[in-house]
Amino acid sequence: MTVIECVGSGRARGRAHGEQARDLVHTALDRWREGTSARSREHLAATGLLAAVEAAVPDLAEEMRGIAEAADVPFAEIFAYNFMDEQWWVHREHLELGCSVLGRAGTDGVFLAQNMDLPDFMDGSQVVLRVRPEVGPEALVLSSAGMIGMTGINAAGIAVCVNALGMLRHNRAGLPVAAAIRGALAHSSRTEAVDFLHRISHASGQHYAVADAYGFHGVECSAAAVVVSCRADSPLLLHTNHPLANNDIDRNAERELHGQGRIADSRLRLDFLETNARSVRDRAAAERLLSDHTGPLCVVPRRGYRTQTFGAVAFEFGTTPPTARFRLGLPNQRPWIEPGWQSPSQHAEPST
Numbered sequence: 001m002t003v004i005e006c007v008g009s010g011r012a013r014g015r016a017h018g019e020q021a022r023d024l025v026h027t028a029l030d031r032w033r034e035g036t037s038a039r040s041r042e043h044l045a046a047t048g049l050l051a052a053v054e055a056a057v058p059d060l061a062e063e064m065r066g067i068a069e070a071a072d073v074p075f076a077e078i079f080a081y082n083f084m085d086e087q088w089w090v091h092r093e094h095l096e097l098g099c100s101v102l103g104r105a106g107t108d109g110v111f112l113a114q115n116m117d118l119p120d121f122m123d124g125s126q127v128v129l130r131v132r133p134e135v136g137p138e139a140l141v142l143s144s145a146g147m148i149g150m151t152g153i154n155a156a157g158i159a160v161c162v163n164a165l166g167m168l169r170h171n172r173a174g175l176p177v178a179a180a181i182r183g184a185l186a187h188s189s190r191t192e193a194v195d196f197l198h199r200i201s202h203a204s205g206q207h208y209a210v211a212d213a214y215g216f217h218g219v220e221c222s223a224a225a226v227v228v229s230c231r232a233d234s235p236l237l238l239h240t241n242h243p244l245a246n247n248d249i250d251r252n253a254e255r256e257l258h259g260q261g262r263i264a265d266s267r268l269r270l271d272f273l274e275t276n277a278r279s280v281r282d283r284a285a286a287e288r289l290l291s292d293h294t295g296p297l298c299v300v301p302r303r304g305y306r307t308q309t310f311g312a313v314a315f316e317f318g319t320t321p322p323t324a325r326f327r328l329g330l331p332n333q334r335p336w337i338e339p340g341w342q343s344p345s346q347h348a349e350p351s352t
Contacts, residue, residue: 002328003339004145007132010059014066017146021127024145025071028125032081035121035306040087044080048173049203053079056175056200057183059133063148071146082147084118085177085204089170089253098307099163100269100297101207102277102286103237105215110317111283112211112237114161115290116142116150117299118310126311126328128339136186138343140324142313149182151313153324155341156188159315161209165243167254168205168222175200180221184210190217190232198226205246207239213317220246238273241266269296283316283323290314291331298331312336 004020006013018025033041054061064082068075080087103112125144129152132138141152153159160181175183180200184193190212197208202221207229210217216237218230229245230237243249272295280286290312293300299309309330316323321341328334 002127002145004127004129005132006063006129009134010062011066013131013133014063014068015070016066017063017129018067018070021145022071024125024127025067025073028122028145029073029077029081031121031125035119036087041077041080044083044087045076047086049083049086049176050079052173052175052201052203053179057179057186060148060179060182067146073146078146082178083176083203084147085164085206086170088164089166089204098241098266098269098299100273100290101161101163101209101237101239102273102280102289103161103209103211103216104277104280104286105235106281108281110211110213110215111286111315112159112161112209112216113283113286113290113312113314114151115297115312116310117307119306120301120308121306122310123308123329128326128328130339130342131182132343133186137188138341139182139185140326140339140341141182141185142311142326142328144310148178149185150178151181152185153313153315153322154185154188155321155343157212157317157320157322158185158187158190158193159211159317159322160184160193161211161313163207163239163241165205165207165220165222165241165246167249168220168243168246169224169248169250170205171201171203171223173201174203174223176203177206180206180208184208190214194219197221202226205243205250207243209237209239211237211315211317213322220244222246222248224248236277238270238277240269240273242270265296272296283314283325287312287314287325287336291327293331300330300332
């Protein structure tokens with residue numbers, strides 16, 4: 001298990017990340033360069049994405065600078081690598097992305113779980129970041145070495161999962177998804193985290209599932225709109241890679257994405273979740289469903305396809321701190337693990 005300890009100010013957290021994972025960062029960036037076009041990476045630098053991070057969550061911009069410094073790699077490459085979803089729509093690269101989210105709230109408790117499906121060149125770079133900032137709750141975050149995060153949970157009992165919605169309109173001056181996730185996890189209540197997602201401008205079309213011990217809140221975010229897709233009183237949260245509530249559609253992207261990879265089977269995966277969700281009563285059952293590579297939720301390597309399941313998370317609420325479990329890779333290769341918490345003094349009863 002690779003757990004990166006990221007403690008202190010933004011720059012200090014980044015330096016710790018870069019020092020502890022230096023070799024893995026270099027390997028990840030080498031594979032990323034081979035798997036993506038130089039043109040798309042260069043065009044990211046011409047957007048307002050970095051300026052949006054510096055304005056909304058400046059400590060995360062400093063964290064990326066710290067990673068670059070300690071790993072001894074160009075900062076331009078680190079910030080482009082962190083803007084993974086945004087690189088996909090700048091030049092429509094690697095559109096076979098796909099993620100599946102499943103959550104349930106009931107008398108037996110609340111859980112939220114997700115499979116994260118990414119380009120195969122990212123396999124092997126999986127890490128868990130244990131983030132302990134100067135201010136705010138400790139967080140455990142699924143990530144790739146060199147990135148500030150993909151999905152996670154904090155010790156105050158707030159979790160954030162995410163699905164890319166590539167057909168929604170994008171904003172070259174909005175906040176990239178990695179920064180939006182970490183920005184939401186900096187809050188200690190679900191209300192504050194959701195308010196943050198409503199308040200910021202969004203670079204990429206995304207669905208964010210925010211959960212705590214009392215339930216969920218789902219929002220679909222695009223360049224022009226943040227639309228509630230799952231109400232706070234809903235007992236079930238299911239989502240894949242097509243919008244359910246947000247109509248801010250990029251028609252060109254919709255045409256380009258039609259029939260491609262995991263976008264094409266997004267409705268199939270949602271139907272599968274809806275069919276099986278009634279029998280999934282607890283976190284352990286959710287883990288089994290997400291790990292079943294005979295169904296559509298788990299992507300194993302296939303000839304002619306560049307996507308596979310990068311990892312998974314399963315979060316369970318009701319205890320303080322909450323349970324946080326991660327799988328770093330394919331289910332037939334990697335087990336579920338629990339990194340644990342390090343800052344019990346920060347733990348507080350979750351609140352809405």
